[in-house]
Amino acid sequence: MVGTFSKVHSDIFSELDLSIKPVEVERVYYRGIISPSGAKSFDIKLAGIHAVWLKDDVPAGKANFTFAETFKNFFQNYVSAWNAAPFGRYYFNTVFVAMVTTFVEIIFAAMAAFAFAKMDFFGKNLLFTLFLATMMVPGEVLLVPNYITLTALGWVDSYYALIVPWVVSVFAIFLLRQHFMTIPNELYDAAMIDGLSKWRFLWTILVPLSKPAVITGALLKFVGSWNSFLWVLIVTKSPEIRTLPVGLQNFSSATGSDYHLLMAAATFSIIPVVILFLITQKYFIAGIARSGLK
Secondary structure (H helix, E strand, C coil): CCEEEEEEECCCEEEECCCCCCCCCCCCCCCCCCCCCCCCCEECCCCCCEEEEECCCCHHCCCCCHHHHHHHHCHHHHHHHHHHHHHHHHHHHHHHHHHHHHHHHHHHHHHHHHHHCCCCCCCHHHHHHHHHHHHHCHHHHHHHHHHHHHHHHHHCCCCCHHHHHHCCCCHHHHHHHHHHHHCHHHHHHHHHHHCHHHHHHHHHHHHHHHHHHHHHHHHHHHHHHHHCCCHHHHHHCCCCCCCCCHHHHHHHHHHHHHHHHHHHHHHHHHHHHHHHHHHHHHHHHHHHHHCCCC
């Protein structure tokens, strides 16, 4: 199949000058033959650019696509990107690790925050200050010690390595503790007089009353786990354990200059997080405001 036109546009929005080099495309979606004066002739060959249209010669509104054709062309890059790498496995790993890490962290953070907010014990304020001081230690400083520990435990390239080191968050403890302190102590005293255990008071009264702060802490942890790259890159060796950020980086290296596929993969990798934030944003804002954070 031979065409005679000088310039085309691809879905990566880069203008390709055919006088410099030939352009390989998989299919031309616009119909008809365009022959501008002074055009260069070239062959159309099968390759990896999935959506090509002619510059200013056939406007999109005059292409006469059916709805089914338009729908198929729009999602072609997403389908090609999804099939080019094991993104299904990357998605499962990312969701599983993020959900387990978030769930366990909230349990530990709620228990620690309850102790610091409502219970009295020797050295409470000093211990809480030491907890806060650890937030000043960069995470990169702990990469080597953590890796050595996981190697000794035999957890490298496993879900344990992706979950266990991150199930405790000092910031989550601080966030929940600040919110727990806004709940009157009289409510705690009344519950103790009525014979309610501390464990039951925490999970049936305190946590439900602190839902905005709990959801805020959970959202921050989930997004952080979803976006985690450096640690996952260090402790994983097989594609079966990798999460989306590392998988996307490997996909970028493999596809090279196929930016249309890379952009499609990057798009469907962030959609779940965006949807989650849109659903929980009112709780996120309320949690930050009520916890006294600026």
